[in-house]
Amino acid sequence: MPDTVIEAKGVGLTFQTGDGPVHALKGVDLVIEKGDFVSFIGPSGCGKTTFLRCMAALETPTEGSLTVNGMSAEAARQARAYGYVFQAAGLYPWRTIGGNIRLPLEIMGFSKQEQAERVERVLELVDLKGFGKKYPWQLSGGMQQRASIARALAFDADILLMDEPFGALDEIVRDHLNEQLLALWARTEKTIAFVTHSIPEAVYLSTKIVVMSPRPGRIADVIESPLPRERPLDIRDSPEFIAVAHRVRDGLRAGHSYDD
Amino acid sequence: MKSFAPVLVVVGVIVALWYAAAVGMNAQWERDQAARAGSEIGWAEIVPKAMHQERPVLPAPHQVVAEFWKLTWGEEVAGRRGIVQSGSLSNRGLVLHAWVTLSATMLGFVIGSGFGILLAVGIVHNRAMDASVMPWAIASQTIPIVAIAPMIIVVLNSVGVAGLVPKAIIAAYLSFFPVVVGMVKGLRSPDGMQLDLLRTYNASAAQGLWKLRLPASMPYLFASLKVGVAASFVGTIVAELPLGGAGLGTRLLAGSYYGQTIQIWATLVVASLLAAGMVGVVGLVQSRVLARMGMAA
Numbered sequence: 001m002p003d004t005v006i007e008a009k010g011v012g013l014t015f016q017t018g019d020g021p022v023h024a025l026k027g028v029d030l031v032i033e034k035g036d037f038v039s040f041i042g043p044s045g046c047g048k049t050t051f052l053r054c055m056a057a058l059e060t061p062t063e064g065s066l067t068v069n070g071m072s073a074e075a076a077r078q079a080r081a082y083g084y085v086f087q088a089a090g091l092y093p094w095r096t097i098g099g100n101i102r103l104p105l106e107i108m109g110f111s112k113q114e115q116a117e118r119v120e121r122v123l124e125l126v127d128l129k130g131f132g133k134k135y136p137w138q139l140s141g142g143m144q145q146r147a148s149i150a151r152a153l154a155f156d157a158d159i160l161l162m163d164e165p166f167g168a169l170d171e172i173v174r175d176h177l178n179e180q181l182l183a184l185w186a187r188t189e190k191t192i193a194f195v196t197h198s199i200p201e202a203v204y205l206s207t208k209i210v211v212m213s214p215r216p217g218r219i220a221d222v223i224e225s226p227l228p229r230e231r232p233l234d235i236r237d238s239p240e241f242i243a244v245a246h247r248v249r250d251g252l253r254a255g256h257s258y259d260d
Numbered sequence: 261m262k263s264f265a266p267v268l269v270v271v272g273v274i275v276a277l278w279y280a281a282a283v284g285m286n287a288q289w290e291r292d293q294a295a296r297a298g299s300e301i302g303w304a305e306i307v308p309k310a311m312h313q314e315r316p317v318l319p320a321p322h323q324v325v326a327e328f329w330k331l332t333w334g335e336e337v338a339g340r341r342g343i344v345q346s347g348s349l350s351n352r353g354l355v356l357h358a359w360v361t362l363s364a365t366m367l368g369f370v371i372g373s374g375f376g377i378l379l380a381v382g383i384v385h386n387r388a389m390d391a392s393v394m395p396w397a398i399a400s401q402t403i404p405i406v407a408i409a410p411m412i413i414v415v416l417n418s419v420g421v422a423g424l425v426p427k428a429i430i431a432a433y434l435s436f437f438p439v440v441v442g443m444v445k446g447l448r449s450p451d452g453m454q455l456d457l458l459r460t461y462n463a464s465a466a467q468g469l470w471k472l473r474l475p476a477s478m479p480y481l482f483a484s485l486k487v488g489v490a491a492s493f494v495g496t497i498v499a500e501l502p503l504g505g506a507g508l509g510t511r512l513l514a515g516s517y518y519g520q521t522i523q524i525w526a527t528l529v530v531a532s533l534l535a536a537g538m539v540g541v542v543g544l545v546q547s548r549v550l551a552r553m554g555m556a557a
Binding site for chain 1: 453454456457458459460461462463467471472475476478553554555
C-alpha cells in the first residue's frame with residue numbers, strides 16, 4: 001500500500017462576490033499517492049487551478065477536508081512541503097538565474113555553501129548548466145520556465161505543484177519540456193500535480209488524469225493511465241495512448257463543457 | 261555632432277528672444293531718461309544702451325554671464341576676500357552661498373527621502389497606517405511652504421536648533437512627499453503571482469520586503485528621488501529667505517531689496533546649475549544601480 005500524499009474529501013470552495021456566491025469547487029474527492037504524476041484537465045473555469053491553489057494553501061476551501069502529507073494544507077505550506085511552478089516563470093529580473101534559484105534557499109536559511117551546491121545540482125537537472133550567471137532576459141521563454149522549475153526543485157520538497165507551466169510556450173518547445181519533465185520525474189521520484197488544458201500533454205505525462213468540469217467545478221472522471229512509466233515521445237501514436245485520450249475527451253464532453 | 265545641432269538651435273533661439281525681451285523691457289527707462297534731459301532718442305541709440313544698463317528690468321545674457329563670472333571665479337581668485345588670498349570662500353561671491361544652500365539641501369534630501377521610504381514601508385505593511393497617513397501627507401503639501409517655513413524656523417530656534425538643521429527640515433518637508441508616493445507605488449508593484457511565490461516559501465513579511473518589494477521598487481524610487489531633490493532645493497531656498505546669513509535664498513532676497521537685478525539673475529543661474537547637477541547625479545546613480553541589478557533603464 002503506497003503512502004497517501006494528498007487526500008481531498010468533499011472539498012468545496014465558494015467565493016462570495018457582488019453577484020452572489022460563485023461555486024469554484026464542489027464535492028471534490030481525490031487521493032494522490034506518493035510518486036504519482038496527476039494531471040488536472042478541463043476547460044477554463046472548471047476549478048483545476050483553484051484546486052491546485054487549495055493544495056498549496058494559497059486558497060482555503062470552505063467545505064470538506066484536505067490533507068497534504070497527513071497534515072492540513074496550511075501546515076504543509078508552513079513546513080515547505082511543496083514547490084510551486086506558476087503559469088509564467090516569474091523570475092526576478094534583478095537576479096541572475098542562479099540568484100533566482102537561490103531565492104527560496106536564502107529564505108529557508110540554507111548555508112552559503114549548500115546554496116551554491118544546490119543551485120548547481122538543479123541547474124543540471126533542468127539542463128541549464130552554465131546559465132547560472134545569466135539574467136532572465138537573456139534566456140528564451142522555455143529556458144526561463146525551466147529555471148522556474150529548478151527554483152521549485154531547489155529546496156527538495158517531495159511534492160511539485162505545476163499550474164499550466166508550459167501553457168505560454170509553443171508546441172515544439174512544449175514537447176521537448178514534457179519529455180524533460182518526465183525524465184526529471186523519473187530521476188527525482190517526486191509527486192507531481194500538473195494543471196493543463198492540453199489533452200495530449202495530460203495523457204503523455206500522467207499516471208492519473210483528473211478530468212474536471214465547470215459550474216460548479218467538480219471532478220467528472222479519474223483515469224488511471226495504462227501506459228508504462230517509460231514513455232518515448234512516439235508513444236503518442238500508440239493505440240493505448242489514443243484510447244486514453246479518447247476517454248479524456250469523452251469525460252470533458254460528459255461534463256457539458258462544450259455546451260457553450 | 262548631429263545631435264548637437266538641434267540643441268544649439270534651441271539655445272540660439274532662446275538667447276535671441278532674451279535679447280529682444282531685454283531691449284523691449286529696458287527701452288522705457290532710456291526714453292524716460294532722454295525725456296528728462298529734454299531730448300528724444302531713437303531705437304538706434306536705445307538698443308545698445310538697453311543692453312548695458314546698470315539696473316535693468318531684464319538684464320541681457322552677456323551681463324548675467326559677466327556677473328556670474330565676477331561673483332565666482334573673479335571673486336575667489338582675484339578678490340581680496342577670495343579663497344586664493346584669504347584662504348576662505350568670499351561671502352560676497354556665490355560659491356560660499358551655493359555651498360551653504362547645497363549642504364542644507366543634501367541634508368534635507370537625505371532626511372526627507374529616508375523618512376519617505378520609512379513611511380512608505382509602514383503604509384504598505386500596516387493597514388492602519390495605510391488608511392491614516394496618506395491624507396496627512398497630502399494635507400502637509402497643500403500648505404504653502406512660504407507660510408509655514410518661517411514658523412518652523414521660529415519654533416526650532418526657540419528650542420535652540422539653528423543654522424543648517426531648520427533649513428534642512430524644511431527641505432525634508434518638501435522632499436519626503438514625492439518619495440512616499442513613488443515608494444508606495446513601487447513597493448506595491450510586485451504582482452499577485454510574485455507574492456504567492458513567496459507565500460509558497462512561507463517567507464516572512466521582512467523577507468518579502470528585502471527580497472521582493474524593495475528591489476522591485478527601485479525604478480520608482482529613483483523617479484521620486486529626482487523630484488524630491490529638486491523639491492528639497494526649493495525648500496532650502498525658501499527657508500533661507502527669512503533667515504539671513506548665507507545662502508542663495510538670502511542672496512536672492514538681498515538682490516531684490518537693492519534692485520540688483522543682474523545679481524539676482526546670476527544667482528538664479530547658479531541655482532539652476534546646482535539643481536540640474538543634483539538631478540544629474542541622482543540620474544547617474546540610478547543608471548549605475550539599475551545596471552548592476554540587471555535592469556538597464
